[in-house]
Amino acid sequence: MAPEVGCAGEKAAARIMIIAQIADTHLVAADGADPMFEARTENLRACVADINGLDPLPDVVIHTGDLTQNGVAAEFDHAQTLLAALKMPLYVTPGNRDGREGMARAFAADGYMPPDCAFVHYAVDGHPVRLVAMDSLADDGAAKGDFCPARLTSLDATLAQAPARPTALFMHHPPFDVPAAPDPFAYQRRQAVADLAAVVARHPQVVRIFTGHMHRPCVATVGGVAASTVPSVAVDKRYGDYAASMEGQPVYHVHRFERDWGFSSESRLVVSQADL
Ligand SMILES: [Fe+2]
Numbered sequence: 001m002a003p004e005v006g007c008a009g010e011k012a013a014a015r016i017m018i019i020a021q022i023a024d025t026h027l028v029a030a031d032g033a034d035p036m037f038e039a040r041t042e043n044l045r046a047c048v049a050d051i052n053g054l055d056p057l058p059d060v061v062i063h064t065g066d067l068t069q070n071g072v073a074a075e076f077d078h079a080q081t082l083l084a085a086l087k088m089p090l091y092v093t094p095g096n097r098d099g100r101e102g103m104a105r106a107f108a109a110d111g112y113m114p115p116d117c118a119f120v121h122y123a124v125d126g127h128p129v130r131l132v133a134m135d136s137l138a139d140d141g142a143a144k145g146d147f148c149p150a151r152l153t154s155l156d157a158t159l160a161q162a163p164a165r166p167t168a169l170f171m172h173h174p175p176f177d178v179p180a181a182p183d184p185f186a187y188q189r190r191q192a193v194a195d196l197a198a199v200v201a202r203h204p205q206v207v208r209i210f211t212g213h214m215h216r217p218c219v220a221t222v223g224g225v226a227a228s229t230v231p232s233v234a235v236d237k238r239y240g241d242y243a244a245s246m247e248g249q250p251v252y253h254v255h256r257f258e259r260d261w262g263f264s265s266e267s268r269l270v271v272s273q274a275d276l
Pocket residue numbers: 024026065066095097213214215232
């Protein structure tokens with residue numbers, strides 16, 4: 001049976017949902033004398049302005065991790081100052097650079113993350129597509145990802161709560177090989193990814209998986225579901241073939257969900273505000 005969208009009485013327009021996805025902003029703090037402060041600040045500021053100028057506006061923005069370079073409070077503060085300009089709700093999931101505790105502390109006031117923070121896992125309801133954030137961080141703090149049994153059990157239970165609602169997962173580490181990357185596999189264990197794919201395959205309402213971490217675009221299939229990475233917003237850390245003329249232009253993704261055919265996605269090339 002095809003998943004239902006929305007509920008009775010929902011206006012027709014709400015059956016379309018637009019998600020803007022940004023990732024890997026790697027922001028540094030102004031007080032750290034890091035030479036990338038201004039460039040990465042400008043990259044995110046330009047993205048925020050571009051997202052706010054889209055017509056129609058996205059319903060939500062998701063950030064799939066590595067919001068910060070070092071996971072310190074000053075970097076999260078700086079990020080929140082920039083992201084506060086967004087006209088729509090923002091949902092974040094931690095990257096290996098962020099750490100889960102620092103991110104959960106920074107965004108606690110927004111109310112959507114679990115306060116105890118054994119892992120950052122939550123669901124966002126109230127939109128045509130249910131969003132489920134998955135914490136892909138390894139418990140030992142390593143750059144590569146992992147899923148512990150508790151997280152997979154929690155995901156299974158969260159998905160079981162709403163079996164008829166189209167659902168998109170978002171996490172930092174892509175649970176698939178990215179062949180163009182120097183190290184194509186982002187997890188510590190193959191079994192972790194196989195276990196995630198098995199959970200996804202048990203819940204046919206899962207229609208997309210959005211990730212970051214690789215700083216380059218790639219698409220694959222996980223548990224029968226389309227999954228993708230997004231280029232890094234931080235242009236100095238972006239990989240892939242981009243023309244030199246695009247050096248000042250960050251890239252992000254716009255995912256559009258339609259009831260009849262699911263998600264379609266496009267890359268959005270941002271013109272730096274400094275160039276306008
Ligand atoms: Fe990153």
